[in-house]
Amino acid sequence: MRLRLDGQFDRSSFLGRTLAASGAVALAGFAAGSGRSAAAGPSEEQNIRILNFLLRLEYAQVALYDGGVSAGALRGELREFAEVCGDQDRKHVDSLRAIVGDKAQAQPSFRFGDAVRNPARFTAAALTLEETASAAYIGQAANLTKDRLSDIAGIVAVDARHAAWIRAIAGRNPAPHAADPAKTVRQVMRTLARTKFVEQA
Amino acid sequence: MSSKPEIADALTIAEIDRDGALLEAVANLYGSSRADFLRGAAFASAAVALGLALPSEASASPKQDVGILQFDLAFEYLQSTFYTQAVRDRTVARMKPEKQRWAHVLGTHELAHVAILKDVLGKNATKKPFFNFHGVTESEEAFTKTAVAMEDLTVALLAGQAPRFSNPALTSAVFSLLTTEARHAAWARRLSGARPVAAAFDEPKTLKQVSRVVQSTRFIAARPQTGRRGKPRYTG
Amino acid sequence: MLRRRRRLAAAVVGITALIVAALVLGGSHGTPRAPAADQDPAALLPDPVAPAFKPTLRPADFTTPASRWAPVVRPAEATRVPGGRAPIARLATSTPEGTANMVLLQPGVRVVHGRMWVRVRLPVLPNNTTGWVRRDVLGGYGEVRTRLVVDRRLLTARLLRDGREIFRARVGVGAPRWPTPSGDFYIRNKLTTFDDAFYGPVAFGTSARSAVLTDWPAGGFIGIHGTNRPDLLPGRVSHGCIRMANDDILRLARLMPVGTPVTIH
Numbered sequence: 001m002r003l004r005l006d007g008q009f010d011r012s013s014f015l016g017r018t019l020a021a022s023g024a025v026a027l028a029g030f031a032a033g034s035g036r037s038a039a040a041g042p043s044e045e046q047n048i049r050i051l052n053f054l055l056r057l058e059y060a061q062v063a064l065y066d067g068g069v070s071a072g073a074l075r076g077e078l079r080e081f082a083e084v085c086g087d088q089d090r091k092h093v094d095s096l097r098a099i100v101g102d103k104a105q106a107q108p109s110f111r112f113g114d115a116v117r118n119p120a121r122f123t124a125a126a127l128t129l130e131e132t133a134s135a136a137y138i139g140q141a142a143n144l145t146k147d148r149l150s151d152i153a154g155i156v157a158v159d160a161r162h163a164a165w166i167r168a169i170a171g172r173n174p175a176p177h178a179a180d181p182a183k184t185v186r187q188v189m190r191t192l193a194r195t196k197f198v199e200q201a
Numbered sequence: 202m203s204s205k206p207e208i209a210d211a212l213t214i215a216e217i218d219r220d221g222a223l224l225e226a227v228a229n230l231y232g233s234s235r236a237d238f239l240r241g242a243a244f245a246s247a248a249v250a251l252g253l254a255l256p257s258e259a260s261a262s263p264k265q266d267v268g269i270l271q272f273d274l275a276f277e278y279l280q281s282t283f284y285t286q287a288v289r290d291r292t293v294a295r296m297k298p299e300k301q302r303w304a305h306v307l308g309t310h311e312l313a314h315v316a317i318l319k320d321v322l323g324k325n326a327t328k329k330p331f332f333n334f335h336g337v338t339e340s341e342e343a344f345t346k347t348a349v350a351m352e353d354l355t356v357a358l359l360a361g362q363a364p365r366f367s368n369p370a371l372t373s374a375v376f377s378l379l380t381t382e383a384r385h386a387a388w389a390r391r392l393s394g395a396r397p398v399a400a401a402f403d404e405p406k407t408l409k410q411v412s413r414v415v416q417s418t419r420f421i422a423a424r425p426q427t428g429r430r431g432k433p434r435y436t437g
Numbered sequence: 438m439l440r441r442r443r444r445l446a447a448a449v450v451g452i453t454a455l456i457v458a459a460l461v462l463g464g465s466h467g468t469p470r471a472p473a474a475d476q477d478p479a480a481l482l483p484d485p486v487a488p489a490f491k492p493t494l495r496p497a498d499f500t501t502p503a504s505r506w507a508p509v510v511r512p513a514e515a516t517r518v519p520g521g522r523a524p525i526a527r528l529a530t531s532t533p534e535g536t537a538n539m540v541l542l543q544p545g546v547r548v549v550h551g552r553m554w555v556r557v558r559l560p561v562l563p564n565n566t567t568g569w570v571r572r573d574v575l576g577g578y579g580e581v582r583t584r585l586v587v588d589r590r591l592l593t594a595r596l597l598r599d600g601r602e603i604f605r606a607r608v609g610v611g612a613p614r615w616p617t618p619s620g621d622f623y624i625r626n627k628l629t630t631f632d633d634a635f636y637g638p639v640a641f642g643t644s645a646r647s648a649v650l651t652d653w654p655a656g657g658f659i660g661i662h663g664t665n666r667p668d669l670l671p672g673r674v675s676h677g678c679i680r681m682a683n684d685d686i687l688r689l690a691r692l693m694p695v696g697t698p699v700t701i702h
Contacts, residue, residue: 003370003489005267006323049481084398091401134380141376142369142486146261149364149372150405153379157356157403160383165397168388175306175384178313178492179377182485286578289503291544305497313492321490333577336553339546374488422577425508425537427695430630433640434533435660436615436647436676 042145050140051148052105053185055096057133059107060197061089061162064125067116077169078119081126085162092155099151109199123170125195130163132191135183251330251423252416255408261367267325269362270371272408273378274318274327276358279420280351281315282329284308287338296341300392307348307385314378333422345393352386354406354414361405501599503582506623506696507557507575508537515559515568520549525568526561533655534642536626541644541698542578543567558623560644560658562651565620583692585624585661585699587679589617592671594661594679596693604692606685607671609664611647615676617659618645622699625658627690637663637683639690643699647677661699662686 065086068074074082097104115125137156141149164174183191192198253275256268284307287293293304319326337343359379366372387397406414415421514524532538538560545556553572558565584597589610596604611617622645629639640662647657653676663683664670670682681689 003321003368004323005270005321006325046483053482080396084396088398088401095402138373138376138380139485140482141363142372143483146364153360153364153405154402156376157360157379157383158398158401160380161387161398161403163380164384164387165391168391168397173302173306174388174391175310175381177377177381178310178494179374179488180380180384182373182377182488184484185482285580289505289578289580290546309494309497310492312497313494316495317490317492331577331579336572339553339555339572340548368489369486370489373486374490377488377491425539425576425579427508427536427539427625428627428629429534429536431534431628432631432633433628433636433642433660433662434653434655435636435640435642435658435662435678436650436653437635437660437662437678 042143044145047144047148048100048103050144051096051100051152052103053188054133054136054140054152055093055100055105056108057129057136057188057192058089058092058096060110060192061126061129061133062086062093063107063110064112064115064122064129064197065089067110067112068122068126071116073117074119074122078123081162081165081169082122085126085165088158088162092158095155096152099148110197111199112197115197123166125197126166127163127170127172128191128195130159130166132183132188134160134163134180136185136188138180139182139184139188250416250419251421252412253408253421254327255412261365263367266366266368266371267322269365269408270318270322271325271327272412273358273362273375274315274322275330276355276411276415277311277314277318278327278329279332279415280355281308281311282332283334283338283348283351283420284311286332286334287344290339292339292341292344300345303388303392307352307389310381310385330421331424332420334420345389349386349389349393349395352382352389354411355382356386356403357406358408358411360403361407361411501582503580504584504623504696504698505542505578505580506539507542507578508539509570509574510576511574513570513574515557515561515570517568519545519547519554519556519569520552521569525566526559528559528570528574532626532642533658534626534628536642537576539623539625539696540570540575541623541696545569546572558621558644560625560646562646562648564618564622564645564648579694579696581694581696581698583694583697585693585697587617587699587701589619589673589702592673594681594689596689596697598692604689606681606689609670609672609674609680611675611677612673615647615649617675617677617679617701618648619701620645622659622701624661624693624695624697624699627695629690634665636660637665637680637686639663639686641690641693641695645677645699645701650676661689 065082068082069079069086112125115121134156137152137159141156144152160180167174253272256265256272258265258268284304287304288308293301296304337347356379359375359382363372363375363379366375383403391397509528509530512530513528515526515528516523517525528540529538540557540559543556543558547554547569554569555572555575556567556569558567582599586595586597587593587608587610592608592610594606594608595602622643624641625644626642627639628642631640640660643659643661645659647653647659650657659677659679661679661681663686664680667682670680674680
């Protein structure tokens with residue numbers, strides 16, 4: 001079902017129609033089996049949880065890129081990518097931590113194994129992390145309050161640029177979709193777990 | 202960021218695209234300086250430079266949502282026509298294969314964006330403007346530089362607008378467009394020899410700022426009058 | 438030994454911090470959870486809001502060939518070669534009918550002394566003349582997917598869109614004394630709401646000109662229009678214009694935009 005905005009709209013009928021539309025699609029679409037609705041409503045408290053979740057992905061990117069640069073095995077454009085994106089993602093981390101304040105999640109421990117030493121595995125790891133982060137941001141965007149969303153829109157765009165860049169380096173289509181898909185939190189955590197990059201306690 | 206224009210003009214630095222590439226590319230084709238171009242000195246008539254209409258609603262509401270989407274549609278028309286014309290001008294056919302793929306993919310995406318926004322807006326859909334690209338689509342170099350600037354501008358537009366919708370389903374949908382356009386921008390930059398991502402944060406622009414930049418390019422033109430009421434004098 | 442103790446101490450501090458964080462974050466969930474280095478946020482976070490729309494890719498239709506036209510926005514000279522000196526035609530910004538003058542674009546772009554020139558089909562005598570003009574004398578490009586093909590032998594006019602026929606009619610063409618010229622032309626303008634049954638309800642002006650009626654007012658342009666003498670159709674009956682029944686011209690007017698290229702065999 002797709003939203004239509006072609007009628008004469010008065011506030012009540014428009015809202016009724018759109019909530020019905022988005023509600024129906026939300027139930028039919030994502031979150032199979034989770035039972036949670038998207039209608040929990042944005043709040044400062046939820047912002048913090050969401051931003052901490054996104055922060056985790058930025059931490060992973062910084063750690064991978066820093067690791068790649070220090071391991072010294074990256075050359076040429078791949079090395080430039082790691083240096084530039086490492087710096088930029090570090091600024092993203094700083095920004096997200098500043099927004100969340102003293103509730104900011106601490107950096108987890110990562111271990112990348114030969115993903116930092118082997119250029120092909122580094123590329124694959126970077127691609128996974130960037131694509132996952134992008135899909136995570138898209139997934140949570142509408143769950144944030146408007147001011148937080150404004151705060152992070154500029155970060156989301158840059159992460160998408162990173163994704164396109166690493167895809168281009170890998171010889172893949174940098175923009176595979178006319179509109180990038182979202183991922184649920186569950187899907188993101190599963191992807192992250194499969195990489196085994198995050199050290200368990 | 203952008204270099205300062207050497208003129209006292211209504212357009213401020215913030216309202217000119219980030220590195221002036223759009224203006225540079227267009228002005229060069231007229232053998233004009235950017236300052237002269239901004240003053241409209243390159244143009245024969247005193248025709249009003251057209252921008253994109255701004256929504257009348259000032260606060261978040263379903264009505265404003267429609268206004269923002271109408272603006273987005275007009276802007277997508279600008280982008281899709283820009284790529285379509287470059288294909289028709291055979292400018293794309295002269296590019297190396299990797300760059301051709303880029304132009305075709307981006308054009309296909311922008312056409313898809315036009316189609317979906319037209320569909321969502323229905324009879325509220327913006328009419329397609331008439332465009333004059335002043336030869337930019339006919340020169341590979343000008344086209345590439347302008348594409349880079351235009352994609353960066355699209356990112357700034359969507360970064361500014363995606364957070365403003367009153368309907369969260371629209372927020373979701375437009376955020377997907379934001380990341381897609383950011384990929385376009387990075388790809389274009391890389392192909393033009395520039396770094397795919399210039400800064401850690403993409404700065405948002407307001408609709409007014411975007412409209413002023415578009416206006417300054419004079420890409421939107423008045424539709425020529427090719428029909429009239431009146432008695433024919435053809436040979437019969 | 439010392440290093441391991443320090444590491445243990447650090448781990449304890451870290452875990453304590455996580456316990457505190459869990460207590461703070463998990464407020465409404467009652468008992469603090471056992472903290473893990475990556476606590477499962479999936480239990481605490483909402484699902485994505487489904488997007489209001491999703492674009493679908495369709496095969497790009499901008500690769501199918503199309504014809505383009507452009508208005509003349511300032512008085513201009515067309516030359517035989519790009520950047521040439523001697524003009525082969527002078528172009529005004531309006532037609533004798535008061536509409537925007539226009540040219541049909543042909544393949545060809547050149548940059549001469551830093552200025553872009555484009556090749557165009559011209560509404561001048563001799564018929565079928567093409568030349569070069571500066572890009573900046575033209576406005577924006579209009580695009581059409583249609584083409585009109587007129588057969589003077591079979592006395593038919595056919596309209597094609599993307600190569601497929603969507604309209605056909607029998608026509609009257611120029612009498613032997615005032616032949617309809619052959620070659621490649623384009624629809625230059627469209628006139629309506631006039632009270633002259635001779636031309637029917639709608640009249641299109643083309644870029645073609647009578648080679649014999651050179652003194653005809655308003656340039657002697659060949660038109661495509663209706664008629665008050667449908668009994669003469671099909672036939673070689675006109676002063677050069679292409680005439681069709683009024684029903685047909687009305688149908689054509691709904692299908693054929695100005696700028697459509699016209700081929701006359």
